[in-house]
Amino acid sequence: MSVIEISGLHKAFGSLEVLRGIDLTVERGDVVCIIGPSGSGKSTLLRCVNLLEQPDSGKVVVDGTELTDPDVDIDKARRRLGMVFQSFNLFNHLTVLDNLTIAQRKVLGRSRDEAERIAKQNLEKVGLAGRERSMPSQLSGGQQQRAAIARALSMDPQVMLFDEPTSALDPELVGDVLGVMRALADEGMTMLVVTHEMQFAREVADTVLFMDGGVVVEQGPPAQVIGAPTQERTRTFLARVL
Ligand code: ADP
Ligand code: MG
Numbered sequence: 001m002s003v004i005e006i007s008g009l010h011k012a013f014g015s016l017e018v019l020r021g022i023d024l025t026v027e028r029g030d031v032v033c034i035i036g037p038s039g040s041g042k043s044t045l046l047r048c049v050n051l052l053e054q055p056d057s058g059k060v061v062v063d064g065t066e067l068t069d070p071d072v073d074i075d076k077a078r079r080r081l082g083m084v085f086q087s088f089n090l091f092n093h094l095t096v097l098d099n100l101t102i103a104q105r106k107v108l109g110r111s112r113d114e115a116e117r118i119a120k121q122n123l124e125k126v127g128l129a130g131r132e133r134s135m136p137s138q139l140s141g142g143q144q145q146r147a148a149i150a151r152a153l154s155m156d157p158q159v160m161l162f163d164e165p166t167s168a169l170d171p172e173l174v175g176d177v178l179g180v181m182r183a184l185a186d187e188g189m190t191m192l193v194v195t196h197e198m199q200f201a202r203e204v205a206d207t208v209l210f211m212d213g214g215v216v217v218e219q220g221p222p223a224q225v226i227g228a229p230t231q232e233r234t235r236t237f238l239a240r241v242l
Contacts, residue, residue: 002061003028003159003190004049009058011044018044020214022058026159026207029188033201033222036211037237042194045211046161049192050081063158079107082152086164088144090136090151096123097132100151108155115154122150126180142173146180153184160184162193198242202226210234 004026011019018041026032034042047053049060051067051074060067065077090099100119104110110118123129126146136144145165152160162181166174178200185191185204195201201208201222208225210218210233218231229235 001028002026003063004192005059005061006045006049007059009045009048009060010056011041011048011053012056018214019048019055022214022216024209024216024219026190026192028190030206031185031191031193031204032207032209033205034192034194034209034211035196035198035201035226035237035241036217040211041214042211043163046083046163046192046194049161050078050083052083075107079155080158082155082157082160084145084148084152084160084162084165086167088136088141088148088168090144090148092136094136095132096128096134096136096139096147099136099147100154103151104154118154119150122153123147125153125183126150127176140173141169142176145169145173145177149177149180149184159190159192162191162195164194164196166195166197196241198226198238210237212237 002025006022006024009019009022022045036042044053048055055068062077063080065072067074067077097116097119100122101115104115104118105112123131126149128143128146128150139147166177169177178197182204205222207219208222209216210225212233218225218229218234225234226238229238
């Protein structure tokens with residue numbers, strides 16, 4: 001069953017057409033990696049999936065609910081999606097534990113006890129057991145990003161969206177974050193991942209999507225799109241990043 005169905009998605013900023021008709025289906029449990037040059041619309045696509053950007057036209061359906069339907073309760077629908085950004089986006093004035101419990105309590109109405117129990121489970125999952133009382137500034141970038149992943153997981157999302165989650169990290173910290181993402185994929189989480197980590201895409205993705213100029217140029221299994229691309233634009237891009 002498809003968890004995400006996107007059809008005919010268009011988005012412009014003024015006269016700049018950033019998404020020019022995107023169709024994408026993500027099946028439950030699948031990992032879809034989106035690759036492509038800077039400015040090709042990858043982040044805008046992810047932001048349209050959870051309506052951080054309002055599409056100009058086209059449809060976004062998540063878990064059977066059309067998010068682009070004007071009558072839908074968007075805050076409620078958005079809860080099905082966890083999002084992890086390049087820049088961590090933790091609340092720097094809150095402890096790690098409070099970062100993980102605040103939305104659980106305010107948005108999902110969980111008790112403090114329950115929220116803390118779930119937070120601790122997720123911190124353990126990302127290798128941060130025992131860091132509940134730390135402030136974000138006391139963590140490395142990789143630890144902060146893993147805390148951000150744990151925070152998103154604590155909301156019980158149906159889908160995790162990742163926008164270049166390792167791009168801001170020192171190289172030696174990238175592996176731990178990718179390891180956590182790989183474990184999530186192995187557990188069956190549905191994931192939409194914008195990344196420049198070609199090895200991750202090759203090994204973990206069910207589908208790789210190459211975007212350029214606001215369109216999907218090529219999509220398919222990694223062995224095809226990364227291993228044997230049919231489009232010249234894909235080959236040119238890969239020659240630059242591989
Ligand atoms: P990518 O993530 O592939 O690098 P983006 O989706 O971030 O690409 O951006 C695609 C294009 O849209 C870029 O030219 C960018 O400058 C432009 N853009 C993105 N967000 C906005 C915005 N909020 N307002 C105006 N232009 C934007
Ligand atoms: Mg981007």
